[in-house]
Amino acid sequence: MPNEVLIIGAGPTGLVLALWLTRQGVSVRIIDKTSEPGTTSRALALQARTLELYRQLDLTDPVIAGGHHVPAVNMWVEGQRAARLPFEDVGAGLTPYPFLHIFPQDQHERLLIERLEQAGIQVERNIELVDFADRPDSILARLRGPDGAEQDCEARYIVGCDGARSRVRNVIGSGFPGGTYRQLFYVADVNATGTAANGELHIDLDEADFLGVFPIDDKGRVRLIGTVRDERADQASDLEFGDVSNRAIQHLKLQVDEVNWFSTYHVHHRVTDHFRKGHAFLVGDAAHIHSPAGGQGMNTGIGDAINLAWKLASVLAGHAPDRLLDSYEAERIGFARRLVATTDRVFSFATAEGRVADLMRTRIAPVLLPLATRFEAVREYMFRTVSQIMVNYHDSPLSRGTAGHIRAGDRLPWIAAGGVDNYAPLKEIGWQVHVYGQAHAELAAWCTTHGVGLHVFAWQPEHEAAGFVRDALYLLRPDTYVALADTTAAPDSLQSYFAAHQITPASSAA
Structure with missing residues (x-):
């Protein structure tokens, strides 16, 4: 099967998903029914959390320089x-x-497309999704080209990044409750x-x-x-x-x-009933739309894409069971509903x-x-x-433990102390362990054996102020959120975590 993931829609959300998947070795095909990228500024705002995550693909510096x-x-x-x-x-x-x-959307899209092309991926334009069938192990999509001719495309998964009128959402029959201002x-x-x-x-x-x-x-x-x-x-x-x-x-x-x-x-304010059905997923505006209050829309779609990308890559590589993908909806739908409610209240007050x-x-x-x-x-x-x-996944099935003021599911607090930036290792997409203080030899040995990066930061007063516990263990997911927080820093806690979720750290698997 030449395509592991078929992405419908080449706006910022679809392009970001394609980039994150490609970086992790997943074969993708990305199509869009438009003839060219957007030429107007449309979405403008990139929030701090998006800029933090963009460091994983060396996107942050050019985005800042160009905006x-x-x-x-x-x-x-x-x-x-x-x-x-x-x-x-x-x-x-x-x-x-x-x-x-x-960073205006037209510039944003051009940068993302350029990075995709450097990775050998071309956006296929003037192609639209007609329909698809969900099979036991894949999907079979029917695509229509610019000349009206139709062709079949098989892929393991299909992801709808195709906006508020999403064809993928219509095919899976997921409702889109809400209203229109x-x-x-x-x-x-x-x-x-x-x-x-x-x-x-x-x-x-x-x-x-x-x-x-x-x-x-x-x-x-x-x-x-x-x-x-x-x-x-x-x-x-x-x-x-x-x-x-x-x-x-x-x-x-x-x-x-x-x-x-x-x-x-x-403008509408809506959240779809389901972010996943079988081998199909909804991301960005296909899953949720709301008023422009706060400049949250595009950033939320990008957050969806990054959350889903590492999970798809893990499952496709055989490093995790299919049920890992269920956590995508569990983690993102609650945030989307809260965001729509919040922006609705702000907009209603303003108008x-x-x-x-x-x-x-x-x-x-x-x-x-x-x-x-x-x-x-x-x-x-x-x-x-x-x-x-402030976005967190405290209630996620993937979150376990608390150490100090930091709970599993939190975004890792950023600390630049003693000339060391604790976000520097987060440029790597993969599981990693952080210890603030000293790491036991047994923990270091476990991480080496299992190919999990271990990063030890000399204890600083700033670490305590941020809520870290000295010598505790903080396991970070590939999307840099805390998966496990454990004050004992025992390797058994890592072993138990990965065994419970049937996950093999990707970096340790050949």
């Missing part, structure tokens, strides 16, 4: 800035990337000058029509995202930028010099109508926000949430 990091978010009321939340101050010490990073959204990429074109993120709280100004670079190119709720919303196809621009120009004092792109659309809602936004929120953000705990919670470094 723009946003140092702060500003709240505006009645034409005045009411509050400013500086990301760099809040996130310092929590992540190597204490900022919101802007009644507001009409508009998006405009413009060249502008003025206070709100200073390279930071700006949100106008004045009216029930949401308005956000997202910097694309520090040279005045910005993305406006807003809503329209009056009679203009019924004429979406006829709307032009001039029909919706007055608020941005008047409230945020923008001078728009050039409109590069303008479009309108409706609620009526005198009470207006009072909350224009009088109460501008007073409470600056007061609340004076507290370090509040600022840190907000940053952890938006940056996705």
Whole structure:
């Protein structure tokens, strides 16, 4: 069987999945029904957690070099800035990337495609999925090419990265419960000058029509995202930028010099019933969609892809049983549901109508926000949430144990102390053990025998402050989340963990 994984959809989520699988030796085929990659900026934000994970494929540095990091978010009321939340101050010490990073989707896709081509994988375009059948050990897909001719493609697994109208989701019959916001959204990429074109993120709280100004670079190119709720919303196809621009120009004092792109659309808030059925998986927008509040959508899809990639690679290599793949839904569906609920609450607050809602936004929120953000705990919670470094798998069947303040399922805390970055070893995709302090000889011998990387960090006060226990064992999964936390640091705990899940560390198997 030449294709182990057939990927439907070559947006950022599908491309990231293909890259992670290819790096782990999995043969992939990736198709897309469009004739070319996207040419508009669309999704913009890359969160800190995505940048951390991108280190595994040496993507972080080119992404940062090619984009723009946003140092702060500003709240505006009645034409005045009411509050400013500086990301760099809040996130310092929590992540190597204490900022919101802007990297437009068209640039993002070009980088991912270039990396795939360097690995010998071409995106096959003008090809769409017609149908597929799930067999006992594989899937058989029916594909239609640009000339209308159809062909069969067999693969062990199929992954739908094909967006909100996913054909894969339709074939497996997984529902997509949720709803559609009644507001009409508009998006405009413009060249502008003025206070709100200073390279930071700006949100106008004045009216029930949401308005956000997202910097694309520090040279005045910005993305406006807003809503329209009056009679203009019924004429979406006829709307032009001039029909919706007055608020941005008047409230945020923008001078728009050039409109590069303008479009309108409706937004849904939905999560599919199942992320897996048989040999088929749903990833990204095919599994969950929500409002653009917080810049979470693309990052969540990328997180899905990385979570699934190491599990598919392990099963395909014979290093784990098929049931490992069930943990993909168990870990990601709960997060998706919480995210949709959270973004829905934020968006509903920003767009609620009526005198009470207006009072909350224009009088109460501008007073409470600056007061609340004076507290370090509040600022840190907000940053952890938006940056996705708070995402955890505590309830996963793959998580076992607690050592100090670190629970299995946590993202490993980032510490750069004594001139040593504890994230440096995480560039390798594979199981590894971290010990902060000293490692027993028996533990070192077990790791050597089983091909599991052992990384020992000299104990520092910063390790204790982050919640580590001195000399404890922290087993990290290939996606860098803590799988096992054990204060005894006994090799028997590792042996028991892998035996219980019937996993052979990939690096130790020939």
